[in-house]
Amino acid sequence: MSKKHTRGAASIAFQEPVYIQSSASIVSKKEGEGPLRDSFDMICEDPMFGTKTWEAAESTMQKEAATLAIGKAGLKPKDIRMLFAGDLLAQTIASSFGIAEMGIPFYGLYGACSTMGESLSLGAMAIAAGYGEHILCATSSHFASAEKEFRFPLGYGNQRPFSATWTVTGSGACVLGSCPPPKSISDKKLPLRVGNGCAVITGITTGKIMDYGLKDSLNMGGCMAPAACDTIYQNLTDFARSPSDYDYIFTGDLGVVGQKILIDLLADKGIDIRNVHDDCGLLIFDNETQDTHAGGSGCGCSATVLASHILPKIAAGEWKRILFVPTGALLSKVSFNEGESVPGIAHAVVIEHVEAE
């Protein structure tokens, strides 16, 4: 039985199609001033999203992104069989008080900034196995709730080193399904489909925790690069592919520092990804004009770049096959203050263009 699906040591190749039926992205002002400004579904100028706390703001944003994704797939919350979601906050409260209240059977995840990779992996596993017709995968991050959770009160005006990344205020959500998305619903509700072109998840590689002993929470790119290296290497090995078999390999939020380390680490293994690598954290902000230092980060970084920038290009056939590798840094303020290292994890999702019948 298992030989049918498993590939190599840590990958799965799905025998049943897993369509990404819709994707939605919501960001705030700073992200809306960046290079992807025209791609997001919604840019909310108010970072409080009409609420009184940063946490409630993030919950609201996540719920809106989920609602939008469900609507774009032509569905209602009751049509969603299962929801995989998580966020960066302690006890993942952005999710518990956000989309979780939509009344959808819910599995909560914690994968730090790799969460969109984790939720898409588990969602795809469930769809391919026939455990539901429609499954929602979502995550979020918020600059202010994350700084409060992990670092210093914003009011301190604390200086940030150049290796630091800027947590994206954003939420991304995707509806997965066993059938192609509908052709069109209305001008305002567009499923992820360009003509007959669709995006499908054809495989995943589950990440292992990698800990090189780095302890600098303001250099998360460096902490996460070994995990990205391990997962990408594992994916290429398990599927017997080379980097050129992908139009792009997108890591989540390694930023300027982490990208260099990743390229070096893979070069040590004889693998050159320079021609196909990009990082969602480098795509979402213009580091030269937006003062974000090493780039964007947070669960919402890779999730919104996937939903707004990557998936439409796959559906349109501009890219035939990409590897999406969100990266997470597994620290808490307690573990950091106790002098522990910052281990990393990365989950890879293979997404391909197909023509629906």
Added chain:
Amino acid sequence: MSKKHTRGAASIAFQEPVYIQSSASIVSKKEGEGPLRDSFDMICEDPMFGTKTWEAAESTMQKEAATLAIGKAGLKPKDIRMLFAGDLLAQTIASSFGIAEMGIPFYGLYGACSTMGESLSLGAMAIAAGYGEHILCATSSHFASAEKEFRFPLGYGNQRPFSATWTVTGSGACVLGSCPPPKSISDKKLPLRVGNGCAVITGITTGKIMDYGLKDSLNMGGCMAPAACDTIYQNLTDFARSPSDYDYIFTGDLGVVGQKILIDLLADKGIDIRNVHDDCGLLIFDNETQDTHAGGSGCGCSATVLASHILPKIAAGEWKRILFVPTGALLSKVSFNEGESVPGIAHAVVIEHVEAE
């Protein structure tokens, strides 16, 4: 495709057998003085587990439980295809620094005290779909790390109301597999098998978040009872069963207060579970002599009671079919201090006795 597996609105009936090949439990001194003292695999008198922090203690305990479960199944860490684990701490650091370092592909979960239900559900989904031969499911909690995380410093000697539960210091782990567990390995390594009797997961019901607006973090039984009610009701509906179709329905950690509410809420729906209901939080401590007030709680409560007390009785055929329903309270100290409610969630796992061929 999906009609084959799905049952009703939120359940799955597995067509392929999902064996629980082994289970392991580790607890500390107080749990080792309770009614289940003779059932646990290991009782560690030192609540620090030889480490310098409560968090490292919990990580060490979780790693030991996982190692024990893998060994009892006659396996090595490299034989485990995938690991589902989580805990109560912010950013689930007990897991990140515990079993996660065993080099097993890892999906991190956050389901509060429902985590063992969530990890068994996802593990069973993966095994039944053929995504691996062996999958490890684990969780932990620690009295001292949980009090630090959610309530008051232990040194305050803060008084606890009678509705409060006592977080179990314990970790439980199970290895799931597509084949029956081996007959025996050695006297010290006993898989979950009594003669040909084994325990299999035959179905699951995914919980929804239920929020009745309660805000008392020292009455978590009351906060979680509506979620337990909803999941049990959904399970009975989806599988067209009545309570008497189960030898027992075990909730996770509702305690004295939550149990009463659960029984009342189900009675309102015309369902009487009094003859078959028990709660892991009421089984693990002797409330009369151990001063634990409403009972035990924490991810480790239901996980260790399942591993030590429930599963061996199922393998032995003493019970033919039980429903395991760990319950989680979805709060953080931030959400609590901001005046938010404490939503609950519960995931149900159907476990049955079978005779292996």
